[in-house]
Amino acid sequence: MAPVAPRSGDVIFANVERVNAELFTLTYGAIVRQLLTDLEEVDEVNKQLDQMGYNIGVRLIDEFLAKSNVSRCVDFKETAEVIAKVGLKMFLGITATVTNWDVEGTTCSLILEDNPLVDFVELPDTCQGLNYCNILSGVVRGALEMVSMKTEVTWLRDMLRGDDAFELQLKLLKQVPEEYPYKDDE
């Protein structure tokens, strides 16, 4: 059995240093706008945001593991739950639900109904191809790579484009087993 992961990040979030979300939201918004000015192409901005997120994820995973006491050896299903209930809570103060598992147990979706990145944001008509929250998918991809899970992380639904929720699809491409041999649930 894998060590028990915390079911919720509430206690951890209550104990980390926190700041006013407005500062975070507005800083991210200003970055996106500056990148649009400098890179011009929306696709380039999507790529850059993903890359920035990846770099952040690679760094944040240590803080996450240290503060959450989550073991590195959880399987993908448990990992998705931990991201949704502990990881997102600990950093952004929000949670997601995990759903839409495929038969193999290698693809699922995180559904976010609330997301501090997009407070006050309305996409202009010229930016409809922008994946505004791409930094978040990058963070998840970067963090998972540091615990030996190579993933593809894609936005399927986006409230800024009129969807009723944010849906982030996680697809496990390759898992390098560590101490525990990889065990398929199905």
Place this chain on the structure above:
Amino acid sequence: MIVCVAVVGHQNNPLYIQSFTEADDVLKLHHIVHCSLDVVDERVNNPKKSSPTLNETFLGLLYPTENYKVYGYLTNTKVKLILVTTDLDVRDADVRNFFRKFHAAYVDAVSNPFHVPGKKITSRTFAERVSTIVKSFGLSSAS
């Protein structure tokens, strides 16, 4: 009934103006808003020293016309908010309450990273929010 509201930038550039009345009044209302800006400037540049409301954002009744009452509000960032109403008996608390909500809606609209300072506010969310605030004017005035 509120017939017109406006947001005007610090160079008297209109950022948002919306009337809630029959179309043939629109030009007249825009003119009233325009004239009220001079009154705001006058008020701010020559404050009554004895007034307890010195530097308060809420400027009160700017001037009454035959059919309308015009109220003003000036933010720290020199943005003017204007309200034109046909009500004769308006309670001060209702007007203050209106401006507080109107100001909050404005602040959220300009917090959109894609809003360009000094440019017109085109946000649909803002328009809807303002319309809701206008409709609720005077209905709940406990504060």
Place this chain on the structure above:
Amino acid sequence: MGREVSESCVESLVTEIVSSYCNGFYADKPELAARRIEAIGFQVGHQLSERYTMDRPRFTDHLEAIKFICKDFWSEVFKKQIDNLKTNHRGTFVLQDNRFRWLSRMSVDPSIETLGSIQDPSAMAENKAAQAIGMHLYFPCGIIRGALSNLGIPCAVSADISNLPACSFVIRIKA
């Protein structure tokens, strides 16, 4: 109201802005990188001053606005007030934070190789770490300039880090 996020989120973003602009697209143009980082800060400061002055009377003069930056604004952003405010009464104000939060907590990437042009030259020590810190400071300098500019006070803002971890922000109001 009162929504919060972990402080790591903000720090991560700031670190990433600096490394993206200094190591990435503007690797050999530190002045351009600095200008972009400052511009991001400017937008944030501009918007924050709009939010943080919402429920207060208008400022009557420059000093009142600067005091607001030192107290309320700084507390919202950095959870403490400015420790010392000095002025020459001719439009220059020096705001000293004895333990500037973004320097005491942030991990500064020492590989950033650049020289600040706005920063006080005496503060730009020989070593790269100080230069990297200089790059990070364009962001808060931009925040201060954006906030004051929106309050009707055009100015230039620079940072002095000759007494780390203290950091002084020098505001020169344009006549």
